[in-house]
Amino acid sequence: MSEIFTIDNFEFQCGKCLSEVQIIYQTYGDLNADRSNAILYPTSYGAQHSDIEWLISADGILDPTQWFIIIPNMFGNGLSTSPSNSDCGLVESGFWFTHFDNVRAQEKLLTEVLKIDRLALIYGWSMGAQQAYHWGALYPDRVQRIAALCGTARTTDHNRIFLQSLRSALTADPAWTGTGFDRLPERGLHTFARIYASWAASQEFYREGLYYSLGYSSLEDYLVRAWEASYRQRDPHNLIAMLDTWLHCDLSDNSVYQGDYRSTLSAIRAKTYVMPSTTDLYFTPADCAAEAALITNAEYRPIRSIWGHRAGNPYQNPEDADWIRSQIHTLLEGIGDRG
Amino acid sequence: MSEIFTIDNFEFQCGKCLSEVQIIYQTYGDLNADRSNAILYPTSYGAQHSDIEWLISADGILDPTQWFIIIPNMFGNGLSTSPSNSDCGLVESGFWFTHFDNVRAQEKLLTEVLKIDRLALIYGWSMGAQQAYHWGALYPDRVQRIAALCGTARTTDHNRIFLQSLRSALTADPAWTGTGFDRLPERGLHTFARIYASWAASQEFYREGLYYSLGYSSLEDYLVRAWEASYRQRDPHNLIAMLDTWLHCDLSDNSVYQGDYRSTLSAIRAKTYVMPSTTDLYFTPADCAAEAALITNAEYRPIRSIWGHRAGNPYQNPEDADWIRSQIHTLLEGIGDRG
Known part of the structure; x- marks a missing residue:
């Protein structure tokens, strides 16, 4: 069952304020005693939590018998506050959501409700990877690891x-x-x-x-x-x-970093796996490699696949799923991290 | 000045017949005495002869002081018979043009008006390359050389x-x-x-x-x-x-070859330069290389460029233009060919 987190008077980056916004989220597994086994798994374009939870299973990419996994639905995805369930409107009416909005709302959820100070991992594909990068830059001390699959921290011109x-x-x-x-x-x-x-x-x-x-x-x-x-x-x-969130994606475009893209990437402290697909046509390997080079603790680990962008969401694709699972298990290795 | 070639009762591959169709064409340079210096240069998507004649100049890719160059406007391009100047209609009315139609009409022009038995070269970019391949397969004895830039003989699924x-x-x-x-x-x-x-x-x-x-x-x-x-x-x-012509492009999809794609490619006799751009996203190097391997006298000579598909139409791009010119001059080398 999904849960509702309500925030009053949330001020969006576009300048508009809504008197009440909601983040719909779902959790999987149990938070351990010292609250150190939390994984955040944000949603991708068009997806809701039920679309992406397939990879959470005991033998899956994210294992809920060991980890406490939270899927927060992105603003605009039809569950959390969206044009379809509020009167927020679109860019044509002066309103848009940014990932700065998404991660600030998620941070409030973690702090106020779940009482999680530090995330063991943020796992994100596509727009989920965008959110992971934003988290890493905006809350560098609160993110231990990032797996950024098929996404960039800033939307390229192409x-x-x-x-x-x-x-x-x-x-x-x-x-x-x-x-x-x-x-x-x-x-x-x-x-x-x-x-x-x-x-x-x-x-x-x-x-x-x-x-x-x-x-x-x-x-x-x-x-x-x-x-x-x-x-x-x-x-x-x-x-x-x-x-519009995707078009606005730039982890440095906010009051904290004021557009300094390179410095913002270098502010990320998390151990980061940059995992493009070798055949992704819009989040290209070259664009992802260039960002990996600017992130201090990044490793460039491309998914060698002919599935294009969808290599990073391999629900129909056991070969890429196996490889990703082994990468994530390696990334998560290390006793003590899980308390 | 462009010229008009009229064909009565032309039966299109789609099954429809028009009582009168026109090919608008323009020539550059002079046909030599033994009519052996002719180059056919078909048009590409959206282009008319005036859009693509820039590469015809004494120091250009096609030199009109040595060669007699013919640009036949493709059906549908707004000059030759097209929906805009006839009542032919679109697929929704049961009508479409194919390259089988284009090259049959061009062959009539060459035979009946220009009295050219054999082409020294067909130079085509994009949909022009498609026409070049069709020519090579349908009239193998009449085409000495093909330069197929950024195009395939059959449209791929992607x-x-x-x-x-x-x-x-x-x-x-x-x-x-x-x-x-x-x-x-x-x-x-x-x-x-x-x-x-x-x-x-x-x-x-x-x-x-x-x-x-x-x-x-x-x-x-x-x-x-x-x-x-x-x-x-x-x-x-x-x-x-x-x-629709592009969607229907398959040099084997006609009464002559009846869909046997591999045999049709192997029927091409012309010395053929297969010249994709290394960064072309829809006529990919891999697709072009696979066709080159099926053409008896083909050489695979990719254009190493970051201009994507447009590397093959380098009017704003002197570096690729220079390289293409040198390739075409090499392809055209050989005393006797020009009579």
């Missing part, structure tokens, strides 16, 4: 164009009013899914026809059932809100 | 998703009627340009900010002035028609 094309796909739909949607953007979602599918798996993935082994009968079947169907589950306002 | 996202971007616009557009698809063109820009240059191109050196003041300025403006010049029906 990635920005992909995101703008996704945003434009939705707002080009006849259902777009200028500030929101008055019905489901059917045509926009069709375009959106195809743009996403073209970027989030690699050329090699399609060349090898890996989707056939997943039970799809054709490329079109794969696009419709695997991609379009999953985004149609989400409120299109939320799809936009999460894109 | 490339197909990119193309479908572009098509969907336009047809998602409120101006789309189900069979065409009743006004300019403003929103659709906005999305279209961003999708195209994200794929047609490489991540490295954007990382290095090369567009600043081209005179653009920001990423947005580059997207608007370099990409969106150029596609807005074209009738959106034509943009769709050319996508």
Whole structure:
């Protein structure tokens, strides 16, 4: 069962304030006596905690018999405060969420409710990795380790164009009013899914026809059932809100670091595994390696895979899951860390 | 001045017949006495002959003081028979152009008007390379050499998703009627340009900010002035028609070869330079190398560039232009070829 953490009068980085915001979160396993076995596992684009909890199991990547794992739902994902469940609006109305907002709210949850001073690990894929980097820079003493899979601490210009094309796909739909949607953007979602599918798996993935082994009968079947169907589950306002968080992603763009990107990366103290996929087309290995070089305790450990960006979320992909699990177990090694 | 070649009762591969079709073409230089110095230079996506003739000059990639160069405008490009200047319609009305149509019409032009039996070279970039491969397979004795830059003989599945996202971007616009557009698809063109820009240059191109050196003041300025403006010049029906040709591209998908892709590639006799860009995201080096391995007289000569797909159309890029020129001069070497 998920839990609700309510914050009154939360001031967002965009300048707007909501009198009440909620973080919906779920925990797995038990917090140990000295509260030292906590792992934070933030959500990725379009995902809710139930979508990403598959990797939490006794023989999985995150083991709840040893660790206390918290999944906080990101603002805008439809569970925590989002355009679909509040009147916050979108950029067109002057409102957007940033990861600075996400991690500050998560920090309050940890401090005020869970009484966790220090995280043994933040494990994040994609937008989850973005949140992990923000945590590492904003609360360097409170994060022992980071596993950042297929994500960067700042959105690159190339990635920005992909995101703008996704945003434009939705707002080009006849259902777009200028500030929101008055019905489901059917045509926009069709375009959106195809743009996403073209970027989030690699050329090699399609060349090898890996989707056939997943039970799809054709490329079109794969696009419709695997991609379009999953985004149609989400409120299109939320799809936009999460894109805007991604577009705004820069761990140095806040009152603490004031845009000094390199210094902010060097402020991270956590032992950090930078784990891009070798075939990720938007969080490229080169971009991730460049960030790894700026983080003091980082190790660059790429996932050698043809699954593209999705190598880092390998629920259909046992080979990459095994490799990631072994990496995370290595990262977590060390008696005493768990109390 | 461009010329008009008219064909009566042309039967298209889609099964439709038009009582009159036109190929608009332009020639550069002079045909020599034995008609042996002809180079065919087909057009690429969205381009008309005036857009691609820049590389024809005495010190350019194609030298009109030595060669007789013919640019035939592709069906659908707005000059030759296209949705904008005929009532042919789009796939939704059961009509599409294929490269089988393009090269058959071009062959008639060469045979009936220009009296050219054999081409010294077909030089093609992108959809131009697709046409070059079709020529090589359909008229193997009439093509001495091919330079295929950044293109494949058959559209890959991954490339197909990119193309479908572009098509969907336009047809998602409120101006789309189900069979065409009743006004300019403003929103659709906005999305279209961003999708195209994200794929047609490489991540490295954007990382290095090369567009600043081209005179653009920001990423947005580059997207608007370099990409969106150029596609807005074209009738959106034509943009769709050319996508459909690309989607249908398969040099073996015709009555001659009946889908036997490998045999069709091996039927090409021309000395062929397969020249992908090392950073092309949709005509990938791997896909081009695999085709090179199936063509008897092919050499794989990749363009080492961070310009992505556009490395093969280097009008703003003297370094790649120089390298391509030297390759083409090597390919064209050989006394006797020019008579």
